[in-house]
Amino acid sequence: MNPKCTNCGSDKIIEGLNIVDNAADYMKQNLSIETIKNPNAFLFKGSNKYELKAKVCGSCGKVEMTIDNPEELWNDHKRNKKT
Numbered sequence: 793m794n795p796k797c798t799n800c801g802s803d804k805i806i807e808g809l810n811i812v813d814n815a816a817d818y819m820k821q822n823l824s825i826e827t828i829k830n831p832n833a834f835l836f837k838g839s840n841k842y843e844l845k846a847k848v849c850g851s852c853g854k855v856e857m858t859i860d861n862p863e864e865l866w867n868d869h870k871r872n873k874k875t
């Protein structure tokens with residue numbers, strides 16, 4: 793079954809698109825959500841990155857963003873809240 797647009801109901805959905813930061817041509821990178829691994833560490837906090845993927849409706853242009861590993865992000869979120 794094809795996904796349908798939540799805005800206009802069209803089935804012209806383009807999935808899995810990268811969202812690229814084009815600010816500098818020589819350092820293109822995909823936009824991502826970043827979380828801090830060890831917020832209490834003094835120096836080596838570390839980070840986890842979750843790349844954003846876009847789904848675009850080819851009829852009305854609505855864009856939806858998702859990440860591939862939401863459970864990991866949720867775990868990060870819970871861990872960081874505790875501390």
Ligand SMILES: [Zn+2]
Binds near residue numbers: 797850
């Ligand atoms: Zn649409």
